[in-house]
Amino acid sequence: MPFTRSSVSAEGLALFSERWRRCSVLECSPARSAEDLPRGRSAYGARTGSAAVLACVPPQSRRSFFAGNRSFLHREAEMEYETKRERVRRFLADNGLAGVVIRKVSNFAWLTAGGSNFVALHTDVGASSLLLTREGAYLLANNIETPRLADEEVGRLGLEQVVMPWYEDDRLGEEAKRIAGGPLGSDVPLDGCRTVSLDHLHYPLVPEEIERYRLLGEEAGKVVSSVCRQIVPGWSEFEVAAEASRLFWQRGIQPVVLLVAADERIGRYRHPLATARRVKKTLLVVVCCRRAGLIVSLSRLVSFGAVSDDLARRHRAVCEVDAAFISGTKVGRKLSDVFADGIEAYGRTGFPDEWRLHHQGGPTGYATRYSRATMRSAEVVSPGQAYAWNPSITGTKSEDTVVVTDTGTQVISADQSWPMVEGLPVARPDILVREG
Template sequence: MTPEESALRRQEIAEKRERLNRLLQSLKLDALLVGRRDNFAWVTAGGDNHVALATETGEGYLLVEPDRWTLVATNIETPRLTREELGDLPVPLDVEAAPWWQGVELTIERLVKGRRVGSDTGVAGTPNVAAALRELRLPLTVPECQRIRVVGRQASEALEAVMTRELAPGQTELELAGRISRALWERGLEPTVVLVAADDRVRQFRHPVPTARAVDRYVMGVVCARRGGLTVALTRLAHFGRVPGDLRARHEAVCRVDAAMMAATRPGVRVADVLEAGARAYRKEGFGEEWRLHHQGGAIGYANREYLATPDGSQVVTAPAAFAWNPSITGTKSEDTILVGANSRDGIEIVTAHSPAWPTVEVEVAGQSLPRPGILELARSRASG
């Protein structure tokens, strides 16, 4: 970690300690026990406590108190966690290393006995305050905005590199998903979602888990990618040969819906009103019922979506915050991750912006231009390799 990165981490953790200490006071708790991967990453400004990928809870807990933190993990995990994840933590840190054959629960029971301790997992009978912790994750801090910009740029680079250079007719969706995952891992990004659809599966399914289906002409690639806990989402579409006129028209329509939702995402605005702006745009484009066929996205950060926008939701757009809207019209979709209010009160910044080599659909909305990724046309004669 560079000196600049260390300074940003100290700044980020200082702000989070203030939020955590206010939460302790409001809940009348002595401490919080943090074990979920998302919350561990949030609390530590990017620390990673996982071993197995397919888990929400990691292999180490932090007991967060106002004046010091305690790492609780087995003797297998404490060396890596203390050196690589918590080594420059700007908080006094104690370490409780439990024998691996015993696990951590007995140690946790000893540490919380007779005290008012909440947790994000309910471990050892502690009250589960995960919902309250999740609310602390917004708004983003300035260092988090800087980190998510890098994640967004590299995630876009990874997906587009595969779609432009490695995609070929005859590949299976599974093969393409593997190539996309490899490109993300090579950039230090963990794939939390990789969806691939070929040809008619793009029309049939909004969440197309990849299969052995071979690509003929049309492909959709969707990813959520994470590093340091922060996640971005994006979708790209490619077509071998000229894009049919009806498909092009549908895609340009969904791009206009996406831009309308982006433009409506302003600090202080009800998220339900952003969804309504999208619904109006669907109606204007002649696809008034399509929004009912798939969720339209919502806030993003330490989860693939911190929450989804719903017509009756009570959430309000905070600043700064990240959002990933994903409107779809049968057979096409538009999705990127934006930062709202990071540079100015109302500014929108597309952190997963497509490269100049990717085709663009220019959309004018609310007095600004919001470029959306078009459908990439590829030569039909490509050979798989």
């Protein structure tokens, strides 16, 4: 069966993709005719204006409405895509390439304003590819993936389809090279292609991305707070993870890392996968969650009954370290210098060697961490970047996601109802104390 090529049709597509229609925060669903809608709400389709779209969204739900849809208007997605495509064009010219194959889940989401090319949830490499040349843009996918991608992910981006039968997936590189007609790069190893990294093209985040990121962070913080406020002693770590997963998926958010530790497991393991262990006194919840490709990270600690003096001292110290990392993350500073600020804070608070027991975090965005900051990190902090610092001292941890702008660094995953440790350069989440 030969390859087939065609333009991705946009006719008849609903304004928003099916995967966001599953988001429980919406109180209406896309409809193709008035008969499909509850009485009093307006139908809308691919060409309907924003006023008509908002007419079917209750005012109290509109903030989540924007958060739960990859792009509010197709025009915005197209503009974001064109901005990023121009970055790729410059990359091709700078590196003497005729084109680049994009297959990594992170790069696909970044370029398409939040599209998903994966099938398995926990994978770095997608089931379909994009090919960008200096002149053209193509969707390279087999006959299994093409219909969904065209309908729900890239239908408005004007990509030309290159469809292959599923049993000839191994011809991807061959076809890509034929189309490009010159030296070809690929973000994953591919025969005859130069393996390249596109991570640096993700920055600076465009304003639409930053807004999506802030909304994701806000919802993620509230989900974790909700879980921490409803658990009671006797819940298993599995049950805590299950409840967090349920609340995330209701909002179209994918928990890509979900760690839960009860009591002595908090101090014993830095990466505590959930077990059947039941909560008695203390619980730690750690999440990295993704929506539209962007990933937010945060950690929260709960104590049933009064916090011991030792744990209170340790948590105050780790909050000071985290505040040093965050306040030091300023435009123009070398990442190694920010790292040094955090290490100095470990020593100042009486825990000089704890940093050696776990990495401290680093730049984030479309990856949980693009890199782990060290004393050798040469990167320079720039506007439109995101960072997630995660210092830990045995028995406790502090973690949130921040976005750097020209005017300062904003924590985006905070929940205003959570108790905070004040008197620091940046207030940090305290231990939530509940009745035992």
